[in-house]
Amino acid sequence: MLKISKKADYALMALQHIAAAQFGDMMPGRVVNTKEIAEEYNIPLELLAKVLQTLAKNALIESHNGPKGGYVLARRAHQITIAQILESIEGPLGITDCSHEKDGEFCMQREHCNIRTPLLKVQDSIAQLLNNMTLQDMMGGTPLITIQSPTAQGVER
Amino acid sequence: MLKISKKADYALMALQHIAAAQFGDMMPGRVVNTKEIAEEYNIPLELLAKVLQTLAKNALIESHNGPKGGYVLARRAHQITIAQILESIEGPLGITDCSHEKDGEFCMQREHCNIRTPLLKVQDSIAQLLNNMTLQDMMGGTPLITIQSPTAQGVER
DNA sequence: TGTTAGTCCGACCTTATTGATCGGAGATCA
């Protein structure tokens, strides 16, 4: 119910990892490749590759080809919102399939629909929530330090 | 992306209609049957029936069998939350598939997962939003009155 | 400079979820 796809899940993990490698290590512009992420989180390699391709196409990360190649974050972590990531993978956010009426074709129920307005309000709230949360917020709240605390360190903010 | 299923959509429409018929007409305990709703909103009849069955099983509405039978709201409109409706149709709310770890089986990524905590926070926010919105709130905001005739005229057959 | 190894990239197939459908059981009113 209201579940985001696994591909989006992988995208979030990968981006978090790339961001951590980029700002947490000593090397500032460190390039991280697909295999490293896939092995770290037990993600099917080829599937993760596909996800990263999509992310690169949407200008969230930059791809460097050849040996020692890989991906680098295209912007700073606090400039990337969760909404941007999810929309890159799964298309525009729409809580119901008739949210975005495409070129003159509305759903059958549109005429007598009684739930459109309140549902759009719910959708707006969710969109706002996702837009206000950045990748940096997701990294344990602490900006540059790598997390890695075994205890359930709260992410209160 | 984050789209709720069509069945849940139908459930919301049907419940709104039942509530309107129950409190908007002169008859307080009016029974409304499946066919009436299906024709009003152009919903496939049998599918809507299935949805209503599920709703009845979850004690959101009561079913009255036989001729002149149909469904009646089990509680007052302001006692039914959107979250209850959605969860009745689509199961418990989980933004990711590993939200509810079922009996000892966690996902492969659990060990090194870096996005679990923030995602649970997002899920909590959405759940709270849906729990605070009742069926009555969805009916134009105005409490019990305001359901005038547009529905009643279409129901005549 | 030629080779080679390692990377990204696009198209394809398989599986799971949702959407929709069918016939039967039970209950009420005439």
Added chain:
DNA sequence: TGATCTCCGATCAATAAGGTCGGACTAACA
């Protein structure tokens, strides 16, 4: 009692997601 109208459970088809394959490119190295 009888017929009719309703709800109910099991079944089938369409769609989207998850996963997989081989090809194209780039950059480092000998």
